[in-house]
Amino acid sequence: MKSKNTTGGERQFLKVMKMITIAEHQNLLKLIGICITPTERLLVYPYMANGSVASLLRNQGPSQPLLDCPIRRQIALGSAKGLSYLHEHCNPRIIHCDVKAANIFLDDNFEAFVGDFAVSKLINYKDSHIISTVHGTIGHIAPEYLSNGRCSEKIDVYAYGIMLLELITGQKAFDLSRLSNEDDNVMLLDWGLR
Structure with a gap:
């Protein structure tokens, strides 16, 4: 976490x-x-x-077990359950705002745990929430969040879908190395749709 003495450090920590x-x-x-x-x-x-x-998909060593389909399904369901809890059972609701493979952590049984709430937003059930600063990671940010700043569960659902594409394909959501392959689709969503 940021130091107490940096701008916003104490507020972010709290x-x-x-x-x-x-x-x-x-x-x-x-x-x-x-x-x-x-x-x-x-x-x-x-x-x-x-x-x-993300680290498991990108740094698969020979001694590590492969992520077979049942494990990938378990990861997808576990992370969906965590997000569903944030959206439907917290009061105030929590919008994660940075759902991605790097923020889904896995224990020794490959159980999924959603983590890293640094850019998350607390939303009252009765309020619509528009923010002036968009947070998140390139490749995972919902287009409507970028265009109008409206913060809702929908931005997490979009990012969850991108995370599922990462989980299925093993590819990064945003990868400039695709340009070197004469492929102009640096976004996984565009790459997957072609």
Whole structure:
């Protein structure tokens, strides 16, 4: 987390802490401790033996088990359950705003845990929420979120779909190396639709 002395550091830390205490579900990464020093603020989470979905897909070593279809299905369902909980059972609702393979973590049994709430938004059930600054990762941001700043569950659903494409294909959502292959589709969605 950002240092207490940097702009927005304390506010960001408190916001993440609030969201983590509101949201408790078997498919959300659970905070087990914090460590605050004069220069750092650390959030301590359980060890995820299989890292993130992104690291597992991109750094598959010969000693690691392959992600077969039942494991991929388990990951897809677990992450969907975590997001569904954020959208339907939290009060206020939580919109993750950065759903991607790098933010889905896997324990030693390949159970999926949604994590990294740094750019998430708390939304009251009765309110429509328009924001002035769009957060997220290129390749995962919903087009309507970019164009009008409207923050709703729909942006997480779109990003979840992109994450599913990553999980199925093993490809990155945004990959400039596709340009070197004389392919002008750097976005996975465009690449998958051709």
